[in-house]
Amino acid sequence: EDQVTQSPEALRLQEGESSSLNCSYTVSGLRGLFWYRQDPGKGPEFLFTLYSAGEEKEKERLKATLTKKESFLHITAPKPEDSATYLCAVQAGNTDKLIFGTGTRLQVFP
Amino acid sequence: NAGVTQTPKFQVLKTGQSMTLQCAQDMNHEYMSWYRQDPGMGLRLIHYSVGAGITDQGEVPNGYNVSRSTTEDFPLRLLSAAPSQTSVYFCASSQGVRDQPQHFGDGTRLSIL
Numbered sequence: 377e378d379q380v381t382q383s384p385e386a387l388r389l390q391e392g393e394s395s396s397l398n399c400s401y402t403v404s405g406l407r408g409l410f411w412y413r414q415d416p417g418k419g420p421e422f423l424f425t426l427y428s429a430g431e432e433k434e435k436e437r438l439k440a441t442l443t444k445k446e447s448f449l450h451i452t453a454p455k456p457e458d459s460a461t462y463l464c465a466v467q468a469g470n471t472d473k474l475i476f477g478t479g480t481r482l483q484v485f486p
Numbered sequence: 487n488a489g490v491t492q493t494p495k496f497q498v499l500k501t502g503q504s505m506t507l508q509c510a511q512d513m514n515h516e517y518m519s520w521y522r523q524d525p526g527m528g529l530r531l532i533h534y535s536v537g538a539g540i541t542d543q544g545e546v547p548n549g550y551n552v553s554r555s556t557t558e559d560f561p562l563r564l565l566s567a568a569p570s571q572t573s574v575y576f577c578a579s580s581q582g583v584r585d586q587p588q589h590f591g592d593g594t595r596l597s598i599l
Binding site: 380407408410412417418419420421422425427463465467473474476477478479 | 490519521526527528529530531534544545576578584585587588589590591592593
């Protein structure tokens with residue numbers, strides 16, 4: 377069964393304290409892995425798409441990487457405005473559907 | 487550019503009532519979908535559409551109906567509301583069917599009493 381697991385569930389960081397969020401997946405043939413950011417009361421906002429192992433994408437303080445079993449979202453020197461829930465989703469095989477993880481809730485304190 | 491617009495933002499229903507959640511996108515996207523988001527469960531796909539006139543079931547379709555008569559609109563109908571359908575509902579759209587990031591609306595918060 378296709379599955380996506382995110383860890384940790386919650387993460388508290390001091391401003392400037394770098395860390396990583398994990399998304400591990402089990403799917404039959406990965407077509408794409410997606411990272412989203414979700415602020416309270418809002419819909420998910422697209423961040424990155426990764427398609428193959430070894431691929432990396434960067435945007436400001438965020439960097440996403442992909443292996444055959446997991447993806448990491450690295451946050452370098454985070455700021456309070458990076459506080460949000462980060463969601464990972466995969467699209468597998470010949471399906472038209474996305475499978476979402478339950479997210480990591482990140483809080484960055486000044 | 488409005489993107490994906492969902493109405494209403496909040497709704498309270500009584501058990502057994504029916505209602506329609508509206509979703510419209512102005513990006514000429516082929517693919518549209520409906521999700522529900524519940525605490526600790528992540529986003530779960532209810533129904534999706536790969537183009538006007540074509541719809542299919544997702545992971546949790548029971549109790550919901552959809553139709554896609556135009557490219558822009560994809561309404562979700564609750565036939566007879568149940569407390570288990572209390573959730574936050576998100577509509578999303580994407581350029582293509584596969585490998586494309588989805589753009590989400592800001593959700594409808596629905597409570598069934």
